[in-house]
Amino acid sequence: MSDLDRAIAQLRACRPIPESDVRELCHKAREILIEEGNVVTVNAPVTICGDIHGQFHDLMELFRVGGDPPDTNYLFMGDFVDRGFYSLETFLLLLCLKVRYPDRMTLIRGNHESRQITTVYGFYDECYRKYGSANVWRYCCDVFDYLALGAIVLGASNTISPSAGESSIPTTPEGDEVEIEVCNAQGEVMSRFPRPNNGADSDVQSRTNGIPPPSNTGPPGSGASGLSRGSVGNPAGAVLCVHGGLSPLIDKVDKIRLLDRKQEVPHEGAMCDLLWSDPDEIDGWGLSPRGAGFLFGADIVKVFNHRNDLSLIARAHQLVMEGFKEMFDASIVTVWSAPNYCYRCGNVAALLELSEDDSGLGVLARSNGDVNRSNGGAGSSGGLGEGELQPMKGPARRYRVFQAAPQDSRGMPAKKPVADYFL
Amino acid sequence: MDPTSKRPPPAASSSTTYPPLPKLEILNPSALPSHRFLRPAKRINEGPDVSHFLTSKAYRDIGVWILQLNHALVPRIIKKSTTASTSEPTKDEQQRRQQKAEEANEQQQPPPPPPPPTYALAAKLQSLRKKKDEQQQPTEEIKTFPLPRYRDGEGVDHQEEPESIKKLQRLLKKVEAIIDEAPPDPGPRRFGNVSFRTWFKLLEERADGLLREYLPDGVLRWEQSAGGEKKEEEEGTETETETETEGDSDKKTNEQKQVVGPLEELKAYFLGGFGSAQRLDYGTGHELSFIMFLGGLWKLGGFEGEEKDEDREVERRIVLGVVEPYLRVIRRLILTYTLEPAGSHGVWGLDDHSFVPYIFGSAQYTRPISSPNEPTPLEGSVPNASKPSDITKPTAVERYRTENMYFSAIGFIYDVKKGPFWEHSPILFDVSGIKDGWGKINKGMIKMYNAEVLSKFPVVQHFPFGSLFQWEKDPEAGVPAQSVHMQNQPVASAASAAVTGGVGIPTERPSGPGGVTGTAAPWAQAPAQAPGAGMAPPMTATPWARSTGAGAGVGSSAANRFTPFKPAGGPGGAPHTGPPPPESFPGGTPGTASNQFAVTKAPWAK
16 A cells, blocks of 8 residues: 555656556556446546646646545546556556545546547557656556446535635525535636526526626636526436437447446447537437537437436537536536646636435445446335426536646656657 | 758758759649549548548649648748849848847848957857858848738738739638627637627528639649630639528539539639638647648649749748738638637647648748759758747747747747646747757648648548548559558447557557558658658657557657657647548537537547
8 A cells, every 4th residue: 555655646746657557557447447437436526627738837726725635536538548647657557546545436428438449549658758668658557448327326415515715705595595606726716506496487598508798697618507406306317428429329328237348449339429429409300520429419418418317418528728527417517627728728727516315215335246226216106296307406516617737836847758759 | 851951061062953853743724625523532431541531642742732831931032132033121121130130140141251259258259250251152142932011911012913813812811700690609618609609600601702813824724724614614614502502692503413623623722711610619620621622723833934933932831921921811710710720639739620730830931042943941041030939938029920830820829828838838848949040940840741641541531632732642652551540540430449459559659661661651651751750750669559540649640650658639629639520410500519529439430
């Protein structure tokens, strides 16, 4: 353990660990991951994060804003590597934390956790450059094959927990239940949105494909949710976390559990779709411009959530300028955790906190491999009486928005390896 | 890079004679009355087609053309006596040179009688100067080719530009002006601005008229002779474009739907040079298209004065007077519509969007040559060139970006990226540490271009082939080295199995001769002949040896030949970063997903 703690300390300083340590780490990580199901069950409270893409210093900023592991229970939705300069340090640190605190750190697979993609988009080059060989890249790819494909969050509260930080906004008038709270990096509440009692002005924003209208329906990027019903009871329905989105081959979460995931991400099929698909303003399914996965519309999400007793799907995979974006009456949210992506996009990043329901109505804890989840969460069947696709009441969501870490302190490397083309 | 590239001993070689360097062939209309133009068509549909491409006549022409332009920018040593009769330096150049010379203690002038050194520094300076003088005959003058100063897209020496160059500059101005008619949409968007589609549509609609108006006369001559169908064609009826692109009023529809004229063929390369309206992106594949548009003009005799030009003055004008202004238009498009880098590799590409400015810009600073046919030097810098490491100094970049294309491109990176340079542009940062001068950088950039742009399926898959740039095999092309990656170019779509399969294959790097894939492309030979060029790099094997193909390749196919890990991507993603991404997605409206910055595309996507 002390070796592991040392490795964590070294990686936190953004210094790679020796190749032999990587090998050992990856070996241990596989032993842990192999025990996890394709869909990991995670109990709230949990902090959900999107793409990191090797932006190590911004990951440190994320930990500062969201709390240090293991004090905070984290769930990362993949795309740890590629494009950024520090994919290696980023992934190895997360992996160390996973091995050190397996119950406080959940890692699921993104489309970039793949041999083929990493040889194109940078992680391979980076490993080669930092170690002079591809061994480390190979060890990491072997771990990728064992990462879970999704997670189910149970026991999230539908009321916001008291904010840890200072509130710059007076508390909501009593009686109003807060559904969404947006905080800045200092923990100050930037805005709060009560849970509407009906769906009247609900989905204005979700139709505008991005930037919210000036009206007051919700915080930037949020759907402010009108369709979540008023307070009916705790807790909220389950939340499915997956990197990309849905697949036409998957109608029930349980079908994900049946996949053989321990392989390179295929070019097509259910496993591929979960990691590659995107929600879009269309009806039904559409072809994806990415060349893998599909586009899926609001109807698909609503049917899927209803059928699986989900109140929300959290996913990553797409840059959103505000860091998060709720769509389709808040039935799905994109969370993006790489600020100023690629050093030039000018976007902010976000993380999503779901707090624990303490009403006592409870969560049935489930082991990771469980197959029949359907009645696990309370409060679900009520929806059926009210019309087929009435969405379940969503969990209360606190988004913490943050910007790229300051960059002045990073020294320039003394060494400039010569690229082979220039030998 | 040049087939003949044997490095001459420095300086002394003025009297050495070199065989002529290859040039892109100029077609003669009277000799080819029956030349049939073709509407260029996509031929690279699957990974393995890339290996055919690398033995095609088109690939040969691309190589010859880029090296021809590159060579034109290399500084020249001019004998004093001959200076006057060869090309006069422009006023601007003179000015700059003068300024430089002053800065450099007039080292290019015959040295004044050395004053007695009074202290160590002076002594050192003097000995340095002396050393230089030994290398340079006092009767020689070094001529460099900085960028002209531009005003409104035209060089300030506009008056002196040949008519063909002026026309192309006006063409680019018109293209740029369309931006004013398609202001960026202020509405919600993810990243790329949908108004770019409006811009592009306007360009498409006007392309025929613009080309007819601004193409050099030499090219238009072909309209009369092409296909031998004089009567029918002389009024430009050769065009039979998709209805959408009909914008030109004086066009008649032609019964002979088959007959295509030079404009039609050139238009494909011209329009291909301005990004993808569908994906709202721009990358090195688009850049290549525009360069070959210029190559097409060359082939058709569009640049006057070529026959009397013994020292590539025409080519120089093309690069400094047309390519750089083109890049400026592109940069404005990128900023205006936030165009995504096609196939971005993030920090692991050379540049998000571009590649050729790094080739041509490094040539501008390369060690001077002393005769027009002396091959491009493979190392060394011209005296007074900026240092490669200056790219990390913003003030130096500001200073040099107006004179040098490499710095011009670096300057744009500074404009758009935040953060430490070495972190967001590590490949360029590494290059800045090269000690053997700009010639070395130039050589490396060309190798990298061959590997990361021309050999990458995702980039070249959109390049169309016609009568000017032919898909047909070049009879002189060698057998392409059977590299692993070629084998692994995407085959149809069911390549998934191959992916895992490929991994872990312990192959060593494919052993291509000199690491080049077949073909007589000039750069293919360079390695073989350049002493110490290090072209047969230790290629380590990439384990997965697969390739790249897949598009984006997995990898660098060609890259693997040269190097195991190098920079992938480039501008345009790849080294350019890239590879322009897959152009077509199957159906579907370009959904929001496609508008996203740096959205990851499946390498196997077509």
